[in-house]
Amino acid sequence: MTKFSTFALLVSFALFTGCDFIKNTFTYKDKTENFVEALMDKNYDECINLMATDHETAKKTNRDSLKSGLDQFRAVIGSNFGDGNFEYTFMNAEKKRSTVAAENTPPNTTLAHIEFSNGKNIGVFQILFDDTSNKIINIHTLDVKAEKPNMLLFWLFGILPLTVLLFNIYVIRKIKKSNLKRKWIKYLAVIVLNVPAISYAAVDGLSYKLLNFQILFGVGFSLMGYLGSVWTFGIPLGGIYWLWKLNQQKSLRITTKRTPQNVSDSHESTPEIENL
Structure with a gap:
């Protein structure tokens, strides 16, 4: 294989990979919105359907335990931001690569941050997505609560x-x-x-x-x-x-x-x- 062919192959791979990543970022906001709306409606079965339960990190999770955890998560959101009707804004998505293993995102996953607002206050969801299914592996709120600015x-x-x-x-x-x-x-x-x-x-x-x-x-x-x-x-x-x-x-x-x-x-x- 010539040097030019090798270079062209690498460029093509980078372009396709980059385009696929950009395409996926547009789905993260919608996935998060659907999940949170189902959560606030106490539709935990729908929440579980939106989660990557087949992922290796979630295979041993008990469904009833997961529902209990979702109920607690809903209570945390409700006590801080109300019971729904949020506005959502995509902030960023990243794959962390670090020399410190604990700081890396797991293989074939993407970490996204979605801002949400109840019209008065602002918070942030941090979500880990499975790249294969584009489903949620885990989700939690960051320790952020600020007033909506002018x-x-x-x-x-x-x-x-x-x-x-x-x-x-x-x-x-x-x-x-x-x-x-x-x-x-x-x-x-x-x-x-x-x-x-x-x-x-x-x-x-x-x-x-x-x-x-x-x-x-x-x-x-x-x-x-x-x-x-x-x-x-x-x-x-x-x-x-x-x-x-x-x-x-x-x-x-x-x-x-x-x-x-x-x-x-x-x-x-x-x-x-x-x-x-």
Whole structure:
């Protein structure tokens, strides 16, 4: 088999595997919603039908014991969030791979997080799915209960990260049109040197990290339910510095043009600025 054929085979395998994983993520929300609705209606037989009871981790589970556990789980949800009518939002799905065996997801399984809300409070289900049947192996709620946030403030805060993004793009365009040398270093500085990072999470509010670099033009954004909705931007130190340098260069050129007696001096100083 040629190197090209091997490469093509690997790429095809990766694409099919990735597409299959993405396709499955769209089913996790629906599966969770159907399970929880049946649970809150005390339809435990339907819940069991939605569970991967054939999985090796559940083969020895007694059906009556499972129903008892489901009843207790229903009571926990009911006492914290009410008896149903939840809104569901898919947050993420992952396969954990770690050098610590206990932190790995079991083979042929996927760990998903589904946010749910009763209109006032928010919680999160953590569900382990069987990849073969797309059924639930186990489900529990995380220790999360937060008030549903006002998303208007979240979207208004987004003006600041977008401003930083536009500013950095503007500076990069200015650098491109300039006669500076080694422009790629300047581009890199503008893209990477955005620090400290200031974040606004829909639920947790404002925070900052002093030594956190925002390397993608100074902006970060996440939208995974209410709990996973976060704007982040870094102070564009690289962009501010090089815009100042460009303006300094422009000012010096204007000054040398207006003072002919300093022409000889300007010829000596200009190359130093242009070769920044």
